[in-house]
Amino acid sequence: MEQKVFINSGKELDELYASAFVVTDENLDRIYGGMLPENKFVMRAGEENKNLDTVQKIAEAMLKCGVRRGDRITAFGGGVVGDVAGFAASVYMRGISWSFVPTSLIAMADSGIGGKTGVNVGLIKNAVGSFCLPDTFIETKYLHTLPTREYRSGMGEIVKTSLLDADLFEFMHGKFKAVEAIKKCVKIKSDIVNKDFTDKNGARKALNIGHTVGHPIEMITGLSHGMSVLLGLRFELLMLRDYLEHNYFYELQSYLSKYIGDTRVTFEPEAVAVIASADKKNEDGISIMYPYSIGDIREVVLSKDEFIRLLKEAM
Ligand SMILES: NC(=O)c1ccc[n+]([C@@H]2O[C@H](COP(=O)([O-])OP(=O)(O)OC[C@H]3O[C@@H](n4cnc5c(N)ncnc54)[C@H](O)[C@@H]3O)[C@@H](O)[C@H]2O)c1
Structure with a gap:
């Protein structure tokens, strides 16, 4: 299956609002929270939070918001947000669709492509994961705030x-x-x-x-x-x-x-x-x-x- 990838199409906001639920991290929420929909989960930033605990919290938040099998969720963030939110999407109610609005250079040039999702277990990277393709909406304007x-x-x-x-x-x-x-x-x-x-x-x-x-x-x-x-x-x-x-x-x-x-x-x-x-x-x-x-x-x-x-x- 070919992945849908849009580069500087301006469609990312429509995508964020069409989604039932958005996952982002605290740094992005601080900068872009105002343009994100209300139904969102804000994870702690950083590789150390790419774990099953965060997936559990995302699933709980999605249940609370009434996200159903036919709904779509959107990851708004870097490679960590994409890997965790994509994994959560791939197992939530046995799998729902997801989109990715990558905000870091890694996520735009690499992790937004190919549908590998996953979380770390202890020191082993991506020990638990899945293959689940998102539609990806790359907007390079987000690079302006990247440290x-x-x-x-x-x-x-x-x-x-x-x-x-x-x-x-x-x-x-x-x-x-x-x-x-x-x-x-x-x-x-x-x-x-x-x-x-x-x-x-x-x-x-x-x-x-x-x-x-x-x-x-x-x-x-x-x-x-x-x-x-x-x-x-x-x-x-x-x-x-x-x-x-x-x-x-x-x-x-x-x-x-x-x-x-x-x-x-x-x-x-x-x-x-x-x-x-x-x-x-x-x-x-x-x-x-x-x-x-x-x-x-x-x-x-x-x-x-x-x-x-x-x-x-x-x-
Ligand atoms: N799935 C894949 O195919 C694949 C491929 C390559 C890397 N990865 C994974 O990606 C992760 C690394 O990606 P990353 O470096 O994007 O990690 P990240 O998501 O932790 O982002 C790095 C930092 O930049 C901040 N940030 C991101 N975009 C920002 C923006 N526009 N403005 C301000 N701050 C911003 C984040 O809050 C975070 O603090 C690793 O876990 C790696 O294993 C996955």
Whole structure:
């Protein structure tokens, strides 16, 4: 099923008002609460609230507002709001329709596409989730209020996506225009998702570059999602440098450094390995997807010991 995605169509307000219920977070409610309908649930902001407790609270609020099976709900917010509200929609009364009005750069360029929803359980990201496509209404005007840290985080997912596509990679080396980058990311991700909606035949795995090490970094350090993915990518490339052509390896390192800046992290490699091996994508060893060249994404599966050894060498 093709996802409906609208970019700067101006339809997002109609969508918000046509919905029976809106989910947002406290930061967005502070800025945009005045234009949101009354039937809403305002969750606490941040990754630590992407959990089953919040889903329970959303379900209780929807029941209280009389949301029925034929109704639609709308997520208004970043990737966390989308992941949680989408999951709630997919299980509420065995599944109702949902729309997403993404407000962060990550959500516009990445999480608003593809219908993966989910919540974390302990330190394991998206341990519980579903596939449930929203209609997505991207309005780039919301980026004006996005804090710098979150904008940089969004750039992380865009940089990641650029390693999947030569055209976007080239575009990133010219004058950056957010709307253009978002349009390109939407197209690249949609094309991949259309080949492998439920993540079964391998095509969608390409989107995981940077995430094997990035997700544990995010959960251990509390760094933003996109910055964790960039750091994850840097470590993964260092771990797998023997697979990569020499000049290309250095080109990618300097490209990533432009976006990572002086951000540094400390962690125990063993702790990263424990979280990585618990990931749902890892059945027989720890899988790392890596860009063998731009657009040619390959997989290597490592034993836990090998993973720890290579990560220690990369640090
Ligand atoms: N489902 C997917 O396919 C997918 C893909 C990529 C990332 N993700 C998930 O997305 C999450 C990260 O997304 P995120 O960075 O958007 O998280 P987020 O929703 O926590 O947003 C980041 C912060 O920015 C604030 N914010 C968002 N939009 C704003 C705006 N317009 N003005 C002011 N403040 C604003 C939020 O309140 C929050 O504090 C992670 O949980 C990640 O796992 C999901």
